[in-house]
Amino acid sequence: MASLTCLQLNINKELLKGQLHESRFSRVRMLGSRKPSICMSRFKNLPLLCTKNLAWESSLPYASTEDGDIIKGSNIVEPIDAEEAPEVPFLQSENDVIELKNQPSMxxxxxxxxxxxxxxxxxxxxxxxxxxxxxxxxxxxxxxxxxxxxxxxxxxxxxxxxxxxxxxxxxxxxxxxxxxxxxxxxxxxxxxxxxxxxxxxxxxxxxxxxxxxxxxxxxxxxxxxxxxxxxxxxxxxxxxxxxxxxxxxxxxxxxxxxxxxxxxxxxxxxxxxxxxxxxxxxxxxxxxxxxxxxxxxxxxxxxxxxxxxxxxxxxxxxxx
Known part of the structure; x- marks a missing residue:
């Protein structure tokens, strides 16, 4: 989030410089009507000057290891295999919920x-x-x-x-x-x-x-x-x-x-x-x-x- 904020500041500065060199209002309107991908193409090579993360970004609650395990704090949780997991019925509509509720006990x-x-x-x-x-x-x-x-x-x-x-x-x-x-x-x-x-x-x-x-x-x-x-x-x-x-x-x-x-x-x-x-x-x-x-x-x-x-x-x- 902090890096994105710094990038936005640099973009605003470049826009101000570009507006000073423009001489006609019609050209400004044409620039505003362009697609966002075209307008942002000139800022692809801008360096990211802010690399400092915020306090809440420094320590993520979850992390992953090379083996695919998930680390939560000091505990390691193994991932669940989709093939070995128990089958759960998938409800496609509200009618399925009503039919399951009204179904008598086996x-x-x-x-x-x-x-x-x-x-x-x-x-x-x-x-x-x-x-x-x-x-x-x-x-x-x-x-x-x-x-x-x-x-x-x-x-x-x-x-x-x-x-x-x-x-x-x-x-x-x-x-x-x-x-x-x-x-x-x-x-x-x-x-x-x-x-x-x-x-x-x-x-x-x-x-x-x-x-x-x-x-x-x-x-x-x-x-x-x-x-x-x-x-x-x-x-x-x-x-x-x-x-x-x-x-x-x-x-x-x-x-x-x-x-x-x-x-x-x-x-x-x-x-x-x-x-x-x-x-x-x-x-x-x-x-x-x-x-x-x-x-x-x-x-x-x-x-x-x-x-x-x-x-x-x-x-x-x-x-x-």
Whole structure:
């Protein structure tokens, strides 16, 4: 840097001498329009008078030896051979960075593929097969406490299978904490709709039972028979509301699937109640109430499936 400063001083002196000998302003303009290489050609042979280095230039932090080693202070660092160096993936664009972040772990990938078949199989074995193929005569012992507990036991088996299925689905769908995928926002309208549908599913059977207790609906249905028909239904509906609130609180990726799992089984549960209505001798108003509940939950299930289709299309459009 010091040598360059001295060279600049000598150049300025020569320029001043040259300007004194110029007689016309046009010639000065012509000199200024020349290329820098031409203008500086006359100063190629000028001697460099300043050779003193500054203090910070006198001792460089790095130096090299004849063998190619690098000296840093008093330590010698050997150069790294490019052939022996570990291979580092070269990222050509920002898309490569996003793909590396979103790529699932290689250790978890072999475990996720069996879950795609294991989870639905567990749901099928615990929910649909006992409800459709298990004869009710071997489980239901009549309109008494034993018959009520046997029906509740079937629903508890399904609930355990549903919980296991939701846990496996959550493990497959939840992104890692280091991933750049943002957590999907749960719309408030969706929450209100689910809570409203569940609340209406609670109110319809409770109003029927209250009207029967007051004598508005005749004939009167005994309490044990009404518990057999509507007790497991109300219990599983309460568990569904709790599961939905937990998935909303934990921001689980199964928040859109959990209602569909329970509502599909609820249709089978109410169809089972229609079969048992003839065995317990329930009146016509109870049978019509059960048919109305079946129709209501089929409608709710269809709306939930439409929401899943809408959310899948909206997510795909958002990614594009």
């Amino acid at each position: 250790l978890l990938r072999p475990l996720k593929w069996p879950m795609w078949l294991l989870g639905p199989s567990v749901l099928l074995v615990t929910g649909v097969i006992p409800t459709l193929w298990l004869p009710l005569s071997s489980v239901f012992l009549g309109p008494n406490i034993a018959g009520l507990l046997s029906l509740v036991g079937l629903d508890c088996i399904f609930n355990m299978g549903a919980m296991l299925f939701l846990l496996m689905a959550d493990a497959c769908g939840r992104p890692k904490e280091s991933s750049s995928v943002r957590v999907s926002h749960i719309p408030c309208a969706y929450k209100l709709w689910n809570l409203g549908a569940s609340l209406l599913g609670f109110l319809i059977p409770l109003v029927l039972l209250f009207a029967s207790y007051k004598g508005t609906l005749q004939p009167h249905l005994p309490s044990i028979s009404s518990a057999v028909l509507l007790g497991p239904y109300l219990l599983l509906l309460s568990i569904q509301v709790l599961i939905e609130m937990l998935t909303w609180h934990w921001k689980s990726p199964v928040w859109l699937v959990a209602p569909v799992v329970y509502e599909a089984y609820r249709v089978l549960q109410l169809m089972r109640g229609l079969t048992l209505a003839t065995e317990v001798g329930s009146p016509a108003w109870m049978v019509e109430g059960l048919r109305g509940l079946v129709s209501w939950w089929v409608l709710v299930l269809a709306i939930q499936l439409m929401r899943i289709a809408w959310f899948a299309g909206f997510t795909s459009l958002d990614k594009q």
